[in-house]
Amino acid sequence: MSLVETAEQAKQDAAYKEALVEVLYQLADDDFIISYRGSEWLGLAPHIEEDVAFSSITQNTMGHAMLFYQLLEELGEGDADALAHERISNERRNGTYFEIKNGSGTYLEEPQYDWALAVVRNYLYEAFKKVKLEEALKSSYAPLRNTADKVLMEQPYHLGHWKTWITQLQDSSQEAKERIQSRLDEAWKQIGDAFELGPKADDILAKEILSSSETLKQRWLDSVKETLTYVPNGDLASELGNGRAKEHTDQLDQALATLSEVYNSDREAVW
Amino acid sequence: MYNYIEHGKGATAVSTHQEDPEKYAEFMERIEAGEKIEADDWMPDEYRQTLIKLISMHGISEIMGALPEKEWVPKAPSLKRKLGIMAKVQDEMGHGQLLLRVAEDLMAPYGKDREDIMQDLLRGDLKFHNVFHMATKSWADAGLIGWLVDGAAIITQTNMLDASYGPYQRALQRICAEEVFHAQHGEAIIMALAEGTEEQKAMLQDALNRWWPALLMFFGPPTAETTGSSKQEATIKYRIRKSTNEGLRQAYLDKYLPRIFSLGLTVPDETIHYDEEKKKWIYQQPDWNEFKQIISNNGPRSQARLRLRKIAHENSAWVREALATPVVTA
Numbered sequence: 009m010s011l012v013e014t015a016e017q018a019k020q021d022a023a024y025k026e027a028l029v030e031v032l033y034q035l036a037d038d039d040f041i042i043s044y045r046g047s048e049w050l051g052l053a054p055h056i057e058e059d060v061a062f063s064s065i066t067q068n069t070m071g072h073a074m075l076f077y078q079l080l081e082e083l084g085e086g087d088a089d090a091l092a093h094e095r096i097s098n099e100r101r102n103g104t105y106f107e108i109k110n111g112s113g114t115y116l117e118e119p120q121y122d123w124a125l126a127v128v129r130n131y132l133y134e135a136f137k138k139v140k141l142e143e144a145l146k147s148s149y150a151p152l153r154n155t156a157d158k159v160l161m162e163q164p165y166h167l168g169h170w171k172t173w174i175t176q177l178q179d180s181s182q183e184a185k186e187r188i189q190s191r192l193d194e195a196w197k198q199i200g201d202a203f204e205l206g207p208k209a210d211d212i213l214a215k216e217i218l219s220s221s222e223t224l225k226q227r228w229l230d231s232v233k234e235t236l237t238y239v240p241n242g243d244l245a246s247e248l249g250n251g252r253a254k255e256h257t258d259q260l261d262q263a264l265a266t267l268s269e270v271y272n273s274d275r276e277a278v279w
Numbered sequence: 280m281y282n283y284i285e286h287g288k289g290a291t292a293v294s295t296h297q298e299d300p301e302k303y304a305e306f307m308e309r310i311e312a313g314e315k316i317e318a319d320d321w322m323p324d325e326y327r328q329t330l331i332k333l334i335s336m337h338g339i340s341e342i343m344g345a346l347p348e349k350e351w352v353p354k355a356p357s358l359k360r361k362l363g364i365m366a367k368v369q370d371e372m373g374h375g376q377l378l379l380r381v382a383e384d385l386m387a388p389y390g391k392d393r394e395d396i397m398q399d400l401l402r403g404d405l406k407f408h409n410v411f412h413m414a415t416k417s418w419a420d421a422g423l424i425g426w427l428v429d430g431a432a433i434i435t436q437t438n439m440l441d442a443s444y445g446p447y448q449r450a451l452q453r454i455c456a457e458e459v460f461h462a463q464h465g466e467a468i469i470m471a472l473a474e475g476t477e478e479q480k481a482m483l484q485d486a487l488n489r490w491w492p493a494l495l496m497f498f499g500p501p502t503a504e505t506t507g508s509s510k511q512e513a514t515i516k517y518r519i520r521k522s523t524n525e526g527l528r529q530a531y532l533d534k535y536l537p538r539i540f541s542l543g544l545t546v547p548d549e550t551i552h553y554d555e556e557k558k559k560w561i562y563q564q565p566d567w568n569e570f571k572q573i574i575s576n577n578g579p580r581s582q583a584r585l586r587l588r589k590i591a592h593e594n595s596a597w598v599r600e601a602l603a604t605p606v607v608t609a
Contacts, residue, residue, distance in 0.1 A: 050349045050368060051587065054595035056342065056376045056393075063372060067365040074358045089357045116350060117583075119590060123598050177601050184601035270356040270418045277476050279356035279418070279468075 009148045009216040015082035018149060027211035028149055029083060030101065031218050034206065034252060035140070036076035037102035040092060042133055043069040044263055045106070048115035054123055065130075065166045072159050079151055093271040097260040103202030104248035105195060106133060107260040124187035125194075127177060131170035132195055132232065136202060138167055139227045143219040152217070171235055178237050185238075193240045200246035203228070206253060298324060310518045315445035318384040329513045330444055331385045338378030339400050340408035345371045346584045347411055351421035363464050364421060370461065374454050381446045401589055403576050409496050412578025419472055419479075419486035425465020427490065427535060431497045433458050434531045435520075443518040473542040480543075487539070488547045492565040493573075498531065499524040500567050532560040 012018050018025050046066030053059040077088035085091060106129070111121040141163065144156035177184045203225040205212050212218050225244070233239055249255030270279065302321050309316065316322055345368050352368060355361040383392055399405035410428050415421065436455050442448040472483040501524055514520050522530070539546060551562045572578065576585065 044353055047349075047352045047365065050352060051342070051345045051372075052591040052594075054591075054598040056372065056379065059342075059345075060369060060372045060376055063365065063369040067362060067369060070358070070361055070365060074362070077358065092358055093356075115353070119587065121594060123595055177598070180601040180604040181597070183597050184604075187597065266353050269354045270351075273356075274476060274478065277479060278471055278474075279360060 009214075011150055012148055013150045015079075015084075015151065018083060023211055024215050024217075025083060027208040027215055028152075028217050029080060029085060030206045030208045030252075031144075031212060032076050032080050032083075032152070033101040034103075035144075036073050036080065036091070037100045037251075038106055038133075038137070038202075039069050039073035039076065040267075041100075041102045041260070041263060042106045042130070043067075043073060044267055045110055046130070048110055048119070049121060049126060050115075052119055052121060061169060062126075065169060068162055068166065072163075075155050075159065079155060082151070089271070090275075093268040094275070097256040097264060098254050100251070100254060100256060100260065100264075101206060102251050102256075102260075103199065104246065104251040104256060104260075105129065105198040105202060107251070107256060107263060108198070108248070109259050109262075122187070122191070124177070124184075124191045127170060127173045128188060128191040128195055131167075131174045131235075132199060134163065134167035134170050135231050135235075136199075136224070136228050138163060139224055139231065140218075143224065143227075146216075147218060148216040175235060189238050192236065192238060196240040196242065197245045197247045200244040201248075201250040201252055203244070204246075204250060204252040310443040313441075314443075315448060316443055317445050325513060326444075326517050327385055327388075329517065329519070330447065331382055333514065333519065334378055334385065334447055335382040335396050335399075336406055336408070338375050338382055339396065339405055340411060341371050341375035341378060343400075343407040343411045343584060343588070345375070346587060347413065347415045347580070348421060348424055350415050351418060354418065355421070356418060360468065363467075367425065367461050367464050370457050374450075374457070377450050377453070378447075381450055384446065397588075397592065401585065401592065403585075406574045406576075409570060409573045409578070410490075410493050411584065412573045412576070412581040413490070413493050414579045416489070417482050417486060418468075419482040420490070422465050422468030422472060422483075423486045423490055425461050426469045427465070427487075427494055428497070429458050429461040429465055430535060431494060431531055433462060434527050434534070435498065438522050438527060439520045441518075442520065447519075469542070473544070484544055487544055491547050492569075494531075495528065495562065495565045496567075496570045496573075498528040500570070501525040501528070501564075529559050532562070536560070 012024065018028055043066050046062060046069065050063050050066075051059060053062050073092065074088060077091045080086075080091055081088045086094075110125060111119065113119045113121075138160070141156040141160050144152050145160075147153050147156070174188065178188045179185060203221050205218065205221050209221065213220055248257050299321075303323055306316075306321065306323060306326075316326075348364065348368050348371070352361070352364050355364045379393060379396060382396065386392065386395070396405060400407070410424075415424070433455060436451050436458065440448065440451055440455060442451065469483065472479040515523070536546070536551075548563045551560065553559070554561050573581070576582065
């Protein structure tokens with residue numbers, strides 16, 4: 009497959025474009041929802057320094073989502089803001105593990121959030137994102153390569169941040185150790201769909217848009233096994249559904265209602 | 280971003296002129312000559328306590344101030360606005376961190392640290408700024424906070440840019456530079472609403488009506504008689520700031536009322552006008568008793584916001600404990 013240089017060129021080949029947008033929706037929707045879950049933590053992190061760092065990561069991540077939505081916009085999928093705000097949950101392609109709530113309560117009232125979930129989920133997510141973006145550097149779609157390259161300039165700092173947290177907590181107090189392990193067990197049951205490429209997987213591979221699901225999973229496992237002192241037994245599962253096939257929990261609906269509340273109050277208005 | 284000089288109760292320092300008259304005279308000479316005092320320099324106890332109170336309140340207000348805006352962070356109506364408000368709130372947190380460090384150094388001789396500041400806040404001994412006790416009801420409130428609350432903060436902080444205490448003065452330099460961006464962020468949101476649909480305009484006017492008394496209160500009571508003795512005097516005497524509460528409020532009205540009116544907005548005060556002879560704005564005083572209630576944590580959202588911090592503190596107790604445990608290496 010030769011390099012596809014521009015959105016115009018990609019649009020010439022319907023099958024190519026269809027496969028390509030699947031990958032871009034996955035990347036955009038993952039960042040969008042994980043950034044939302046991060047923003048719910050604002051002001052509630054274990055200390056002020058963490059609040060500053062976490063909110064910086066969350067902000068960068070929303071910026072990355074915007075870059076991927078813009079690539080979709082160039083391909084004629086619609087305005088980036090509409091893509092971010094108007095699509096309902098069964099049009100979304102994010103991994104289901106990334107959409108689940110931070111804990112009970114809401115970010116406005118009684119947020120009983122669990123820092124162990126924040127650390128485990130963000131660490132696993134950033135490790136996954138790094139692998140996926142590195143594979144995207146080899147993509148046949150040049151604009152995706154360029155964006156992956158740009159995002160990879162700051163993303164390793166995000167991974168480093170969460171790696172530090174998990175390293176510190178996983179072997180410290182008994183309570184911390186148990187909390188981290190139990191969140192890892194949970195993650196192993198829910199993160200499976202993140203590695204899927206969705207209904208256009210065959211074309212994605214044939215047209216060299218991205219590497220295989222197995223490659224992503226294996227590289228990710230190799231990477232997290234270097235850091236984690238406890239790795240759950242058994243295969244990765246997708247108990248919450250397959251987000252890449254647009255299956256989601258009602259927790260995504262709740263998140264989208266908040267994210268789009270003002271936007272939806274008047275979609276035509278300039279905000 | 281925010282502070283005014285409080286009147287009334289609070290730790291009144293022992294008059295320190297007697298603690299060491301010679302050192303005191305030398306200290307006053309230094310600050311009057313425009314020199315900066317550093318953390319390890321000798322300073323009168325009254326100066327130290329005034330600074331601790333001022334800076335810890337300023338710092339904790341930045342942190343509590345993130346909460347009302349946070350309510351609108353995920354709801355911001357476009358990707359660009361989401362990024363803008365995220366960046367802004369992150370800056371506020373950063374200011375809080377910077378200021379708490381300055382306060383911590385000043386508190387060290389009393390054997391106090393960050394945890395004491397947090398405990399004081401949760402117990403209600405450390406107050407946070409009146410504006411952050413208020414509810415945010417619409418997206419217009421998020422814009423208004425950036426525009427008029429940060430705008431007020433720029434006025435009070437610019438007034439202290441030459442403060443005699445070096446670490447605070449340097450922190451303020453950085454904070455003020457960032458506040459200018461925040462005010463621009465707020466102004467951009469406001470402009471979009473002011474030029475928008477009828478509903479958007481109404482939303483904006485409603486926000487301004489609700490916020491107006493709190494904005495007037497921002498600068499604190501005008502005279503010592505309003506609430507008792509004055510801390511304004513100590514901060515001016517020690518060259519921490521230059522103007523009085525009322526002087527700052529007048530500067531604020533000078534700057535913002537013309538802008539408010541030019542956007543076609545009104546303020547909920549029919550008596551407000553500029554008195555050419557007295558060269559000042561005549562306005563209806565906000566209810567200063569209500570102000571006292573608000574800053575005593577009896578405002579509309581005081582308890583709810585303190586509750587958020589309390590939950591966060593309790594839920595991360597295990598994290599603090601874990602971080603204090605040495606990591607076992609295999």
